[in-house]
Amino acid sequence: MGKRLVAAVGFAAMLAAGTAWGAAFRIPEQSVNSVGRAGAYGALPEGADASYYNPAAMSWLGEGWRTEVSLLYIDLPSVAYTDAAAAANNGSSKDEQFLLPNVHLVSPAHGRWRFGLSIVYPFGLSKRWEQPLPRSTAEDFTLKTYEANPTVSYQVNDALAIGVGLRLIYAEGEVRSQATLAGPTTLRRDLEGDATEIGWNAALSFRPSERLALALTYRSQVDLDLAGDARLVLNAPVYTGHAEVTVATPDVLTLSGRYAWGDTAVEFTWDRTFWSAYDQLDFNYSVALTTISPFLAGFDNPLPKNWEDSDALRLAVSHRLNPAWTLMAGIAWDETPVPDATLGFELPDSDAIIYSAGLAYHPNERLTVALSYLYDNKESRTVNNRSATNPFGPNGTFDDGGAHLASIGMRYRF
Numbered sequence: 001m002g003k004r005l006v007a008a009v010g011f012a013a014m015l016a017a018g019t020a021w022g023a024a025f026r027i028p029e030q031s032v033n034s035v036g037r038a039g040a041y042g043a044l045p046e047g048a049d050a051s052y053y054n055p056a057a058m059s060w061l062g063e064g065w066r067t068e069v070s071l072l073y074i075d076l077p078s079v080a081y082t083d084a085a086a087a088a089n090n091g092s093s094k095d096e097q098f099l100l101p102n103v104h105l106v107s108p109a110h111g112r113w114r115f116g117l118s119i120v121y122p123f124g125l126s127k128r129w130e131q132p133l134p135r136s137t138a139e140d141f142t143l144k145t146y147e148a149n150p151t152v153s154y155q156v157n158d159a160l161a162i163g164v165g166l167r168l169i170y171a172e173g174e175v176r177s178q179a180t181l182a183g184p185t186t187l188r189r190d191l192e193g194d195a196t197e198i199g200w201n202a203a204l205s206f207r208p209s210e211r212l213a214l215a216l217t218y219r220s221q222v223d224l225d226l227a228g229d230a231r232l233v234l235n236a237p238v239y240t241g242h243a244e245v246t247v248a249t250p251d252v253l254t255l256s257g258r259y260a261w262g263d264t265a266v267e268f269t270w271d272r273t274f275w276s277a278y279d280q281l282d283f284n285y286s287v288a289l290t291t292i293s294p295f296l297a298g299f300d301n302p303l304p305k306n307w308e309d310s311d312a313l314r315l316a317v318s319h320r321l322n323p324a325w326t327l328m329a330g331i332a333w334d335e336t337p338v339p340d341a342t343l344g345f346e347l348p349d350s351d352a353i354i355y356s357a358g359l360a361y362h363p364n365e366r367l368t369v370a371l372s373y374l375y376d377n378k379e380s381r382t383v384n385n386r387s388a389t390n391p392f393g394p395n396g397t398f399d400d401g402g403a404h405l406a407s408i409g410m411r412y413r414f
Contacts, residue, residue, distance in 0.1 A: 036358020
C-alpha cells in the first residue's frame with residue numbers, strides 16, 4: 001500500500017520529464033537510432049525498435065527474427081536557481097545519472113502477421129534540492145516507469161500496414177519535502193509507492209514507394225490510480241494513514257515522414273503530447289488534514305497545474321558511407337507544457353533545442369553495432385510564483401539544466 005502513493009506524488013508533481021529531452025518528463029528516446037536522430041524516427045524504423053516506434057512498420061522488416069538491445073545513459077546536470085528577492089534563497093539541484101537498458105524483439109512473418117515486444121522506460125527521472133527554499137517542496141522527487149509493450153502488425157497490401165499494442169506500465173517513486181515555518185515549525189512529508197496500469201497504442205504505415213514512407217502513431221493516455229500510506233510530520237508525526245490520488249499520463253500523437261535517395265535519407269517527425277490532461281493534483285486522505293492542523297492544508301487542497309498540450313518538431317538525416325558505416329544526425333525543438341503560473345522546483349522545465357549524432361557499424365548483413373549522443377539545451381526561465389498562499393514558490397530565474405544522453409546498442413537478424 002505505502003509504495004503506491006509515491007507514484008502518485010512523484011509522477012504528478014514531476015510530471016512527465018521528458019524532458020530532460022521531451023517536454024516535462026517524457027523520454028522519447030528508447031533506442032540507439034532514436035537518440036542519434038533526435039527522436040525523428042518512426043516513419044520506417046530499421047530494426048526491432050519498430051515494435052515500439054511504429055509497430056505497423058514491422059511488416060517491412062524482411063525475413064527472420066529481429067532483435068535489438070541498447071543501454072541508455074542519462075546525465076541531468078544541476079539546475080541553478082537565482083532568487084530575485086534574497087540570495088539566501090538561491091540553490092542548485094543535484095546532478096542525476098541513470099542507466100536504462102532497452103530491449104526490442106520482432107518475430108518472423110506469419111502470413112500477413114508479425115509480432116513484437118519492447119521493454120522501455122517512457123517517463124521518469126528525478127529532481128533533488130538541498131537548499132531550504134527548494135527543498136520545501138522538492139527535497140526529493142523521483143519517478144521511475146517501466147513499460148512492456150507487446151505489439152502486432154498486419155500487412156494490408158504492398159503499401160499499407162497497421163499495428164496495435166498493449167502498454168503494461170509499472171511505476172515507482174519517492175517524494176520528500178521539508179519546510180520550516182514560523183515558530184519555528186518543521187513540516188515534512190515522506191511518501192513512496194508503486195502502481196501498475198494498462199494502456200494501448202496503434203500505428204498506420206504507408207509506403208507507396210521504396211523512397212517514401214509515412215506513418216501515424218498514437219499512444220493512449222494512462223490513468224494511474226494510486227493508493228497507499230502517507231507519513232506527515234508537524235514537529236512530530238501527526239498523520240500516518242491512507243492516501244489516494246489519480247494521475248493522468250498523457251496520450252501522444254506522432255506524424256512521421258521519410259524520404260530517401262541513394263545512400264541518404266531525411267526524416268521529419270511531429271509529436272503532440274496532450275499534457276492538458278494534467279490539470280490539477282488532488283490527494284485524498286481518510287480524514288480532512290485541516291482538522292489536524294491548518295498547516296497541513298497544502299497537502300490536502302487541490303493544487304492547480306493547468307499544463308498545456310505541447311509540440312515537438314524533429315528533423316534527422318542518415319547517410320550510408322559504405323557497406324560498413326552509417327552516419328546519422330538530428331535536431332529538434334521541444335516545447336514545454338508547464339505554464340509560468342504553476343512552474344515549481346519539482347520540475348523547472350523550459351523549451352529546448354536538441355542536437356544529436358550517431359555512428360553505426362555493419363560488419364555483416366546480420367549485425368549492426370551503433371553509438372549515439374544527444375544534447376538537450378534548455379532555455380533559461382524566469383517566473384514569480386511566490387505569494388501569501390504559496391510562500392515557497394520560486395521568484396527568480398532557472399538556468400543550466402538540460403540533459404546529456406548517450407546510447408550504445410546492437411541489432412541482430414537471425
